Amino acid sequence: MMSMISEEEARRRVLQSVHLLGERAVPLSRALDCFSAHEVVARLPLPMFDNSAMDGYAVVASSAGKGARLQVVGEQAAGIDRGLRISPGEAVRIFTGAPIPKGADAVVMQEDTTRKGDEIVVTVGVDPGEFIRRRGCDLAEGQKILARGERIRLTTIAILASQGFADVTVGGQVKAAIVSTGDEVVMPGKKLNQGQIYDSHSILLQTLVQRCGASVTLAEHCPDQRERLIEAIRRGIKSHILVITGGVSVGEHDLVQATLRSVGARIDVWRVAIKPGKPFLFGEAGGCALFGLPGNPVSAFVTFLQFVRPAILKMMGANNLNLPKMPVRLAVDFANEGDRTHYVRGRIDNGTFVPIGRQESHALFGLSQSNALLRVAVGESLKADAIVDVQTWD
Ligand code: AMP
Ligand code: MG
Numbered sequence: 035m036m037s038m039i040s041e042e043e044a045r046r047r048v049l050q051s052v053h054l055l056g057e058r059a060v061p062l063s064r065a066l067d068c069f070s071a072h073e074v075v076a077r078l079p080l081p082m083f084d085n086s087a088m089d090g091y092a093v094v095a096s097s098a099g100k101g102a103r104l105q106v107v108g109e110q111a112a113g114i115d116r117g118l119r120i121s122p123g124e125a126v127r128i129f130t131g132a133p134i135p136k137g138a139d140a141v142v143m144q145e146d147t148t149r150k151g152d153e154i155v156v157t158v159g160v161d162p163g164e165f166i167r168r169r170g171c172d173l174a175e176g177q178k179i180l181a182r183g184e185r186i187r188l189t190t191i192a193i194l195a196s197q198g199f200a201d202v203t204v205g206g207q208v209k210a211a212i213v214s215t216g217d218e219v220v221m222p223g224k225k226l227n228q229g230q231i232y233d234s235h236s237i238l239l240q241t242l243v244q245r246c247g248a249s250v251t252l253a254e255h256c257p258d259q260r261e262r263l264i265e266a267i268r269r270g271i272k273s274h275i276l277v278i279t280g281g282v283s284v285g286e287h288d289l290v291q292a293t294l295r296s297v298g299a300r301i302d303v304w305r306v307a308i309k310p311g312k313p314f315l316f317g318e319a320g321g322c323a324l325f326g327l328p329g330n331p332v333s334a335f336v337t338f339l340q341f342v343r344p345a346i347l348k349m350m351g352a353n354n355l356n357l358p359k360m361p362v363r364l365a366v367d368f369a370n371e372g373d374r375t376h377y378v379r380g381r382i383d384n385g386t387f388v389p390i391g392r393q394e395s396h397a398l399f400g401l402s403q404s405n406a407l408l409r410v411a412v413g414e415s416l417k418a419d420a421i422v423d424v425q426t427w428d
Pocket of ligand 2: 215216217280281287329
């Protein structure tokens with residue numbers, strides 16, 4: 035039997051061979067899912083100044099007990115700080131977000147007062163500090179808001195904006211080329227002849243690449259012809275990574291490996307002990323990382339998530355290369371008596387993981403119904419009701 039490389043060793047070789055791209059500044063509107071190139075600390079506290087949490091009256095709490103009558107001496111709206119000051123027995127009309135006048139130590143809600151001319155009567159008891167949002171109570175100056183390599187999430191964008199940053203420095207964007215191969219494979223939308231099938235995973239891989247934050251610079255289909263493949267590879271290796279699907283096995287029509295070697299590629303990984311996805315290839319040509327994924331759609335999907343995704347994320351500066359994990363209860367037993375790490379496709383329903391569809395590498399429908407992968411290592415035996423982590427991607 036031909037030898038296989040362990041999954042861990044394959045991943046190690048892939049990650050060792052790809053390198054961090056140069057950083058770039060992006061406007062916040064385009065920063066979602068990029069990875070911060072630096073640690074970012076708050077340059078402004080939040081709130082930036084003591085301000086009112088309500089529309090109402092700024093008061094001195096000790097002089098504003100229930101039934102107190104206060105003189106309204108001014109008005110402070112949100113905006114320019116008018117530098118007002120009050121003494122006991124006085125109040126300033128104030129609005130949400132407006133700076134607190136000097137001397138005031140509480141805000142009474144408008145609903146808890148009655149106004150008569152220049153006076154208000156307070157109808158509730160008032161505690162010091164009430165309805166005042168203190169400077170720095172949410173975020174202190176110098177506090178870390180983003181780690182190096184951390185993914186910029188929706189809410190990260192808001193906290194960066196609150197600091198006055200119009201853009202953020204992030205890792206470089208990976209440019210990816212995708213080439214699908216196979217004489218039988220036809221692009222969706224085109225006419226199909228007997229014996230042909232539609233290309234189901236090159237669009238999936240394009241979407242996955244984009245989901246990782248990379249851009250697709252080239253996506254093309256290539257028949258199983260050496261000359262055509264050489265041309266496609268030459269075009270593809272101008273990108274940072276080239277993903278070729280199909281044709282990586284050992285059949286007479288599987289030309290990818292020999293063709294890659296003939297254009298001077300170095301092959302670092304070939305055949306990995308995972309199921310699905312054994313015919314996985316990784317190499318390098320002219321500084322481009324080469325991934326040969328199996329033609330079977332489920333294998334292509336699984337090997338993309340296990341090997342291509344972490345490589346892209348590393349190049350883009352991510353500090354976490356793993357897929358999101360979720361603890362689930364297993365609905366049934368799982369045992370792996372084979373010689374390859376098994377990735378079982380399944381569905382998480384109400385916290386329970388149920389295997390779904392035919393667990394075969396061509397079985398795309400089961401994959402389409404699944405939302406999680408259970409990794410079962412060689413020799414591992416997992417019992418029903420056990421709580422284990424599964425990988426998710428949706
Ligand atoms: P190969 O790796 O070229 O031997 O292909 C393995 C299996 O995957 C064959 O059944 C192919 O028809 C199928 N296949 C290859 N490429 C694609 C594709 N882009 N979309 C769907 N199935 C494919
Ligand atoms: Mg083929």
